[in-house]
Structure formats: structure tokens, C-alpha cells
Amino acid sequence: MTAIDPTAHLTAEQIEELGRELDAIRDEVLADRGEKDAAYIRKVISAQRKLELVSRGVLLFSIFPPAWLIGTAGLSVAKIMDNMEIGHNILHGQWDWMRDPKIHSTTWEWDHVSPADQWKHSHNELHHTYTNVIGKDNDLGYGIMRVDEDQRWHPFHLGQPLWNFINACFFEYGIAAYDLELGKNLHKRRRKNPEFRARARAVGRKIRKQVLKDYVIHPLLSGPSFLTTLAATFTANLVRNLWTHSVIMCGHFPEGVQVFERRSIKGETRGQWYLRQMMGSANISGSKAMHFMTGNLSHQIEHHLFPDLPSNRYAEVAVKVRALFEKYELEYVTGPLPKQVFSAWHKVFRLSLPNKKPKVETPDREQELVAA
Amino acid sequence: MTSAALRSRAWKMLEMVTTPLLPSDYLDLVSPLRAGADLRGRIEAVHPETRDAATIVIRPGRGWRGHTAGQYVRVGVDVDGVRLWRAYSLTSPTHRQDGRVSITVKAIPGGKVSNHLVRRAKPGTLIQLDQATGDFVLPAAKPAKVLYLTAGSGITPVMGMLRDTEFDDVVMVHSAPQPQDVIFRDDLHRLVADKKLRLTELHTDTDGMLDISRLDELVPDWAERETWACGPAGLLDAAEEHWTAHGVRERLHTERFRPSIVAVGDGGEVTFSTTGKTADADGATPLLDVGEEAGVLMPSGCRMGICFGCVTPLKAGAVRDLRTGEITEAEPGVLIQTCVSAAAGPCDIER
Numbered sequence: 097m098t099a100i101d102p103t104a105h106l107t108a109e110q111i112e113e114l115g116r117e118l119d120a121i122r123d124e125v126l127a128d129r130g131e132k133d134a135a136y137i138r139k140v141i142s143a144q145r146k147l148e149l150v151s152r153g154v155l156l157f158s159i160f161p162p163a164w165l166i167g168t169a170g171l172s173v174a175k176i177m178d179n180m181e182i183g184h185n186i187l188h189g190q191w192d193w194m195r196d197p198k199i200h201s202t203t204w205e206w207d208h209v210s211p212a213d214q215w216k217h218s219h220n221e222l223h224h225t226y227t228n229v230i231g232k233d234n235d236l237g238y239g240i241m242r243v244d245e246d247q248r249w250h251p252f253h254l255g256q257p258l259w260n261f262i263n264a265c266f267f268e269y270g271i272a273a274y275d276l277e278l279g280k281n282l283h284k285r286r287r288k289n290p291e292f293r294a295r296a297r298a299v300g301r302k303i304r305k306q307v308l309k310d311y312v313i314h315p316l317l318s319g320p321s322f323l324t325t326l327a328a329t330f331t332a333n334l335v336r337n338l339w340t341h342s343v344i345m346c347g348h349f350p351e352g353v354q355v356f357e358r359r360s361i362k363g364e365t366r367g368q369w370y371l372r373q374m375m376g377s378a379n380i381s382g383s384k385a386m387h388f389m390t391g392n393l394s395h396q397i398e399h400h401l402f403p404d405l406p407s408n409r410y411a412e413v414a415v416k417v418r419a420l421f422e423k424y425e426l427e428y429v430t431g432p433l434p435k436q437v438f439s440a441w442h443k444v445f446r447l448s449l450p451n452k453k454p455k456v457e458t459p460d461r462e463q464e465l466v467a468a
Numbered sequence: 469m470t471s472a473a474l475r476s477r478a479w480k481m482l483e484m485v486t487t488p489l490l491p492s493d494y495l496d497l498v499s500p501l502r503a504g505a506d507l508r509g510r511i512e513a514v515h516p517e518t519r520d521a522a523t524i525v526i527r528p529g530r531g532w533r534g535h536t537a538g539q540y541v542r543v544g545v546d547v548d549g550v551r552l553w554r555a556y557s558l559t560s561p562t563h564r565q566d567g568r569v570s571i572t573v574k575a576i577p578g579g580k581v582s583n584h585l586v587r588r589a590k591p592g593t594l595i596q597l598d599q600a601t602g603d604f605v606l607p608a609a610k611p612a613k614v615l616y617l618t619a620g621s622g623i624t625p626v627m628g629m630l631r632d633t634e635f636d637d638v639v640m641v642h643s644a645p646q647p648q649d650v651i652f653r654d655d656l657h658r659l660v661a662d663k664k665l666r667l668t669e670l671h672t673d674t675d676g677m678l679d680i681s682r683l684d685e686l687v688p689d690w691a692e693r694e695t696w697a698c699g700p701a702g703l704l705d706a707a708e709e710h711w712t713a714h715g716v717r718e719r720l721h722t723e724r725f726r727p728s729i730v731a732v733g734d735g736g737e738v739t740f741s742t743t744g745k746t747a748d749a750d751g752a753t754p755l756l757d758v759g760e761e762a763g764v765l766m767p768s769g770c771r772m773g774i775c776f777g778c779v780t781p782l783k784a785g786a787v788r789d790l791r792t793g794e795i796t797e798a799e800p801g802v803l804i805q806t807c808v809s810a811a812a813g814p815c816d817i818e819r
């Protein structure tokens with residue numbers, strides 16, 4: 097939808113061929129998926145649990161500054177692991193094939209205020225199906241930001257760097273509100289909708305449990321370390337929120353990522369769907385540890401192509417996917433974390449102001465945006 | 469407050485500490501076999517019995533309620549990362565001092581779990597267990613005369629009986645292709661040497677299949693004996709006919725190992741067992757569409773296999789993944805994505 101379509105040079109046949117080549121990559125992983133992968137996720141889950149236990153244990157003595165530091169760092173990492181490499185990926189069904197009812201998308205619950213089933217709907221279903229389609233994919237700015245020139249500017253957007261920062265700090269609450277489609281549902285009539293109310297109650301319950309655990313029970317258990325434990329948990333949640341927000345911003349916001357019109361996905365073929373995922377996502381380059389801490393969402397492009405492949409496979413898949421980008425002369429948007437975060441934030445700032453050169457909108461286009 | 473109420477309150481407290489996980493998720497890290505945990509067992513030894521059979525010695529978790537000789541247990545084993553459940557006869561006596569139990573497994577050609585257990589299982593591995601079950605068991609009152617009629621791996625539940633309870637007068641007729649295929653051969657001959665068992669060993673490769681009418685000659689008083697028979701369907705069918713014909717059917721107890729036979733094909737009748745609806749499906753239409761077409765409320769999302777919003781238990785039959793062509797057969801706990809699965813023969817979907 098950007099002025100120049102970066103896929104314009106591809107013929108319809110080429111796009112279908114690309115789709116077949118991507119299917120072949122997927123099949124290769126499926127054929128080879130097995131014991132090692134299962135052992136991997138089990139190991140990660142058990143490491144996360146141990147780290148959390150130990151960190152919480154250390155925080156019982158957080159009145160001593162070194163204990164506070166170690167415990168807070170450990171808990172932050174544990175929470176990041178829980179949300180990213182474990183929670184996000186299990187909830188995607190990446191590990192359902194193991195048939196272990198405990199590590200399954202239908203039973204998993206995560207350390208997050210958004211209940212797993214609501215998140216699965218807004219993320220797996222809406223975001224992954226309608227990736228970067230304006231008006232369909234609310235991840236595009238989470239409904240509070242303007243992240244593409246083609247979205248209409250409103251004076252409200254002047255404040256978006258600030259909204260984005262606040263959202264980053266309390267990201268898990270932002271996600272919960274987003275999963276509830278709070279903005280849309282707070283209108284008088286929708287508020288009463290029983291289905292919405294039930295979901296809102298579920299979120300309320302989840303928040304209550306999470307807050308009680310982090311800010312009441314664990315501090316109380318720490319006795320004299322009450323306040324320091326409270327501060328530690330708050331810090332860990334803050335760190336986790338800032339981290340996940342940064343990683344997620346890098347997935348679709350950096351410069352070079354394309355957005356799409358609603359009409360463009362009507363009757364979309366498999367190849368075209370793949371192409372949209374390729375052009376609508378961006379990666380983060382870095383070390384193994386870095387990929388791990390992002391839950392392998394640093395391989396966002398691969399994740400969007402194959403959301404149900406086990407995350408530990410994205411690194412090897414990325415090599416083949418990248419070769420396809422080159423073959424079909426497409427831009428593989430990637431870069432180190434600081435660069436991608438900067439790029440995303442830069443866009444947030446830039447688009448908080450109206451477009452420099454207003455484009456001539458066709459009436460049709462205009463309607464589309466109003467509908468959005 | 470009663471101690472039970474106190475305990476449940478303490479548990480609630482603990483749940484608040486561990487939310488959104490459960491206390492058991494953490495306890496499982498250190499003590500997976502403790503009382504109160506989901507029932508599991510740890511493989512402690514694997515003893516080869518023949519070239520394609522092995523006895524797996526298992527330490528069951530504290531929740532194990534024991535078994536009766538002749539019963540079987542369902543075990544959940546991770547094979548290539550996938551948890552598969554199968555039933556095997558218990559071959560250990562019911563009151564082993566060390567609290568361990570054993571199953572004896574014969575590797576069947578192409579059998580994922582049996583081959584894994586016989587050839588690849590390692591001591592130390594955790595497996596999932598169900599409680600022992602089955603009514604192929606000995607009666608409370610000891611019969612005076614006993615006949616065990618077995619063939620192949622049909623010996624396994626009977627071995628559990630032989631090891632568990634001694635009778636004064638026990639005869640066994642056992643068939644196997646060759647001497648080296650006889651599972652527990654040494655144990656059986658030791659019992660014979662100790663005069664605890666009279667054994668007729670038939671080798672079907674050389675002697676041919678047991679002709680049931682030969683029983684008169686092998687065990688002349690067979691009709692007076694309480695009989696337990698286990699083996700291939702052919703043997704059991706013949707036995708049931710024979711015992712019925714002689715009017716002593718009530719003396720015969722049989723156990724059939726039923727390998728679930730799934731007809732894999734292209735399309736078939738789909739039963740939606742919760743709503744009781746049925747529909748004919750071809751091999752290319754996603755079950756999600758088939759269900760909706762038939763007026764069944766089917767959960768769905770992306771309709772293209774990526775959101776996992778449509779996963780539904782497959783109760784019976786087989787389905788084909790429309791993307792990969794892979795066949796999934798029904799087993800307890802198997803869930804399928806209805807939007808990318810089509811009927812591969814008759815199947816039953818829990819909706």
C-alpha cells in the first residue's frame with residue numbers, strides 16, 4: 097500500500113511457486129519434529145520454574161540489597177521466559193503435537209493479566225490471520241496509535257509517543273484491554289453485552305489473582321522484606337513489560353514493513369497470504385541468548401509464515417526463508433534490537449504528526465479508512 | 469475446622485502463591501511420583517525376554533492402587549516426542565516387596581509404542597500410568613483344577629496369574645512359533661521342574677496351529693477345569709465354540725487384545741457424538757465445514773490451520789491433515805484441528 101509496491105515485480109505464478117517452496121520448508125521441519133524438540137520445551141519449562149522458585153526464595157531476604165538485585169533480575173528473566181518462549185509459543189499450538197495435556201494450547205495459562213483464551217483469540221486468530229491489514233489487524237498500533245501514513249491523522253495522535261511509553265510500562269494491562277477490545281466495547285450499548293461482560297469478569301478475576309500474588313502474598317511471606325519484595329515484583333513486571341513491548345514493536349513497526357488494504361486480502365491465495373506475512377513482518381538479529389529471550393519472536397518473519405512450528409526451529413528455518421527473499425528479490429527487514437527499536441519509535445514519533453505531503457486520496461480509499 | 473478442611477484451605481493459599489500455575493506444577497519438578505500427583509511411573513529396568521519381547525519394570529507413583537493378577541494397565545509413553553497410550557498386561561505378582569510392577573511387551577511389526585518399549589526404553593524414564601483394570605482375573609475362591617490356554621503374547625496376563633497364586637493342579641497349553649519365541653520360557657520350565665505346573669508347549673512353525681479338538685488328548689479333563697484363555701482371536705473363537713458345545717461355557721474366561729482396527733480411507737461417515745448428528749464427508753472437505761453444514765456448533769477462528777481455535781477431540785476413526793496428508797488415528801486425548809482435517813474413513817468428533 098506504500099507508494100511503491102515492493103512485490104510488483106512478481107507474477108502470479110511466481111507467488112504461487114513461492115508458496116510451494118515455503119510449504120516445502122514447513123514439511124521438512126514437520127517430518128523431522130520429534131524427541132529433541134519435546135525435550136527442549138520441557139527443559140525450558142523446568143528451567144523457568146526453577147528460576148522463578150529460586151528468585152522468589154531470594155526475594156524473601158530482599159531487605160538486603162544484593163538479594164534484592166539478584167532476586168529481581170532472576171524474577172524478571174523468569175517472567176520474560178514465561179511470557180515469550182513458553183507462553184506465547186505454547187498458546188500458538190506449537191507444542192500441541194506432543195499430546196501432553198500439560199503443555200497444550202488448550203490448557204496453558206500464563207503469568208499475564210490477559211487470560212490465555214482471550215489472548216489466543218485476538219492474537220492467534222485476528223492478528224495472525226489479518227496480519228497488517230488496516231482495519232482488520234488491531235495490532236497495527238493497538239488501536240491507540242497511527243503507524244502508517246495511510247491511517248488518518250487525528251490530533252489525538254500528537255500524544256502517541258506518550259501513550260506508547262505508558263503502554264510499554266503497563267503492557268500486560270494494555271494487552272488485556274486490547275484483547276477485550278475495551279475501546280470499542282465501552283460504548284454504552286456494548287458495555288451491557290453479556291458476552292463482553294463475561295469476558296471482562298474473566299479479566300478482572302485474572303488481574304485480581306495476579307495482583308494478589310505479586311503485590312500482597314509474596315511480599316507478606318517476606319515479612320520484614322515486605323516493601324522490598326513488593327518493589328522487586330513491581331520492577332520485574334516493569335522490566336518484562338518494557339522488554340516484551342520492545343520486542344513486539346520490532347515485529348511489525350520498523351520502517352520497511354508493509355501494510356495492506358482490506359480489499360487486497362479478498363480471495364487471497366496461499367502464496368499471497370505467505371507473501372503478506374513476509375512483507376508485513378520484521379526480524380531482530382542477534383545472539384542465541386537474544387533469540388531465546390524474545391521467545392524467538394526475533395524470527396518474526398518465520399513465525400508469521402509458520403506460527404505453529406516449534407520456536408526452537410525458527411533459527412534454522414530463517415536461513416532458508418532468507419534465501420527465498422533473495423531469490424524473489426524481496427526486502428528481508430532485520431537489524432539489531434537497538435536499531436529496530438529506534439526505527440519503530442521513530443515511526444511512532446513521525447506519525448504522531450500529520451503526513452508531510454498529503455496524498456491525493458481516491459474516494460474509495462477514503463471510505464476504506466473511515467470504515468477502519 | 470476438620471483437618472481436611474484445613475488442608476484444602478492451605479492448598480488454596482498455596483495456589484494463590486503459585487498462580488497461574490498450580491502448586492503441583494512445582495512439586496512435579498522434585499517429586500513426580502509423590503502421593504497426589506497425576507499417576508506416573510518410572511522405568512527402573514528393562515529385561516529382554518525373547519528377541520522381540522521385553523519386561524519393563526516400573527516403580528509406580530504413590531497413587532497406584534495395586535492390581536489383581538491378570539489385569540492390564542494403560543501406559544502413556546513419549547515416542548519421538550509424542551505421547552501415545554497403550555494397554556499391557558501386568559506380569560508381576562500383586563504383592564512384590566519392593567512395590568514395583570512389571571509389564572511384558574512384545575514388539576509388533578510397525579508398532580510405535582511396543583518397539584519403543586522393547587528396544588529403546590531406558591531406565592529412569594518417566595511414563596504415564598492409569599490404574600490397573602480388566603476383569604480377566606482369578607476368582608476369590610480357589611478352583612481345584614486350572615487350565616491356562618495361551619498363545620503368543622497371550623501368555624502375559626497368565627504369567628501374572630501364575631506368579632501370583634499357586635494352585636494344586638495347574639495345566640498350561642501354550643503355543644508359539646518356535647521355542648525361542650516362548651516368552652518366559654525359563655520361568656515356565658522352572659515351574660515345571662518344581663512340579664508347580666504341567667506344561668504342553670506347542671511350536672506352531674513345526675506343529676501347526678493348535679486344533680482345539682486335540683484338547684481331549686492333551687488335557688483329558690479340560691472340561692472340569694476353570695480355564696483362562698488368552699491369545700489371537702482365532703484361538704479364542706475356537707475355544708468359545710468348543711466350551712459352548714460341551715456345555716461348560718461358564719468355566720471359560722477369555723481375554724482379547726483388540727488392536728483397534730481403524731479403517732483408513734478417503735472420506736466416510738462423521739459422527740458428532742455430543743450432538744448426536746451424523747454426516748457423510750468426502751476426503752477433501754474440512755471437518756469444520758462438514759460440521760457446520762450439518763448444523764453442529766463448531767468452534768473456529770482462522771479456518772486455515774494457524775490459530776488452533778478449532779481443536780476438538782477425535783474419539784474414533786481417522787482423519788487426514790489436508791496440508792500434509794498425514795493420518796491421525798483416534799486415541800484417548802487426541803485433538804485435531806477441524807479446519808484442516810478431513811475424514812479418512814468413518815470417524816467420531818466430540819461436538
Ligand code: FES
Pocket residue numbers: 767768769770771772773774775776777778779805806807808
Ligand atoms: S480455525 Fe484456526 S486452526 Fe482451525
